[in-house]
Amino acid sequence: MGRLDGKSAIITGAGRGIGKAISRKFLEEGARLLICDVVPDRLDNTAQELSRLGTVHSLPGDVTDAAYCAALVQRARELFGELNILVNNAGIALVRPFLEHTEADWDRTLAVNLKSMFLLGQQAARLMVAQGKGGAIVNMASTNGHVGEKRLAAYNASKAGVVLLTKTMAIELAQYNIRVNCVAPGFIQTQLAEEAWADDHFVKAYLEKIPLGRYGQPEEVANVFAFLASDEASFITGDSVVIDGGQLSEE
Ligand SMILES: NC(=O)c1ccc[n+]([C@@H]2O[C@H](COP(=O)([O-])OP(=O)(O)OC[C@H]3O[C@@H](n4cnc5c(N)ncnc54)[C@H](O)[C@@H]3O)[C@@H](O)[C@H]2O)c1
Numbered sequence: 001m002g003r004l005d006g007k008s009a010i011i012t013g014a015g016r017g018i019g020k021a022i023s024r025k026f027l028e029e030g031a032r033l034l035i036c037d038v039v040p041d042r043l044d045n046t047a048q049e050l051s052r053l054g055t056v057h058s059l060p061g062d063v064t065d066a067a068y069c070a071a072l073v074q075r076a077r078e079l080f081g082e083l084n085i086l087v088n089n090a091g092i093a094l095v096r097p098f099l100e101h102t103e104a105d106w107d108r109t110l111a112v113n114l115k116s117m118f119l120l121g122q123q124a125a126r127l128m129v130a131q132g133k134g135g136a137i138v139n140m141a142s143t144n145g146h147v148g149e150k151r152l153a154a155y156n157a158s159k160a161g162v163v164l165l166t167k168t169m170a171i172e173l174a175q176y177n178i179r180v181n182c183v184a185p186g187f188i189q190t191q192l193a194e195e196a197w198a199d200d201h202f203v204k205a206y207l208e209k210i211p212l213g214r215y216g217q218p219e220e221v222a223n224v225f226a227f228l229a230s231d232e233a234s235f236i237t238g239d240s241v242v243i244d245g246g247q248l249s250e251e
Contacts, residue, residue: 002030003230008080010034010072010124012063012116013090015042017190018140020050021218022087022225027053029226031085034076038062038090063090063116073123082131085229086124088117089140091158093196098153106154113158117165121180125173134177136229139166141182143244159184163240170238179237181228186244188216211246 009026013019015037023035023046032055037043040060047058059075061068076083091113094105117139128135144152145159162182170180187193187206193215197203207213224243227233242248 002028003232004085004226005030007084007229008032008034008076008082009085009087009229010036010076010083010120011087011089012036012120013140014058015039015046017192018185018188018218018221019087019089020046021222022089023050023056024053025219025222025226026085026087026229027056029230030054031229032080033057034059034072034079036061036063036072036090063088063120064111066119069116069120069123072120073127077127082133083124083127084133084135086120086135086137087140087225087229088120088137089225090116091140091192093152093155093192095151095155095196097151101153109154110158110161113155114161114165117162121165121169125169125176125178128178129173129176132176135179136233137169137173137178137180138225138228139180139182141166141184141240143184143186143242143248145182145184145240146242146248166240167238174237179228179233181233181236181239181241183221183224183228184240184242184244185216185221186210186242186247188218188221190218209247209250210244211250214245216243216245 009031014023014035034057043058043060141162142159144156145163166182
């Protein structure tokens with residue numbers, strides 16, 4: 001028996017990386033999925049690859065688009081009859097010095113990483129409230145939502161916003177038994193991390209900051225999402241669960 005048996009879920013940014021690992025884990029735990037990504041081919045490949053594990057539907061689109069967010073929730077309702085879980089995972093990271101950040105960098109980063117969580121979170125929560133059966137929303141934050149890091153001004157600000165948006169949603173939606181948490185990973189080995197920090201020297205030096213002495217894997221983050229989305233986490237809401245190999249524990 002899977003711990004997400006009988007649950008339906010939307011997962012954003014599922015085309016690759018951590019979102020794909022979360023999708024795989026959720027299917028293994030028995031959930032039925034509607035997955036989203038802004039890159040249609042990527043999404044198609046993931047849906048095809050994971051379909052042997054269970055029910056997985058896809059709808060490509062951009063989570064910064066309010067109409068798309070509404071359509072995504074509507075599609076989940078048509079497919080599954082109800083929506084129990086939302087995973088807001090999609091995100092981008094633009095690495096450049098503060099003095100070189102453009103207004104467009106700032107706007108796009110805040111839109112993808114934070115505004116999308118408001119838009120989709122609100123649509124999903126409205127449906128969950130109407131259903132009257134509670135629900136779980138798990139947002140993707142980052143250790144960068146807790147401490148600053150050079151050359152990531154917009155990213156850091158967006159992820160700090162996710163932590164406080166999560167807490168606010170949690171306290172307002174608690175009366176409906178809708179739990180809202182976020183996950184704050186440190187350095188996880190994905191294409192985003194490799195593209196953002198293309199410099200091998202930087203990536204190796206980063207290891208010095210991680211007490212466990214290695215980078216995290218997408219599957220390790222997916223495990224935390226599955227736990228928080230499941231009934232096993234029934235008394236956890238408003239939390240930000242750090243998964244960083246001990247990085248934030250050491251100055
Ligand atoms: N990799 C890390 O070290 C790390 C650490 C902390 C937090 N995170 C966060 O985890 C999340 C996933 O990161 P990842 O490393 O798997 O990245 P990734 O780039 O490998 O995957 C992100 C996916 O999101 C999709 N996406 C981007 N913008 C979108 C949009 N507007 N609408 C819909 N889909 C969109 C991309 O196409 C991609 O498939 C992000 O929110 C990121 O900030 C990553």
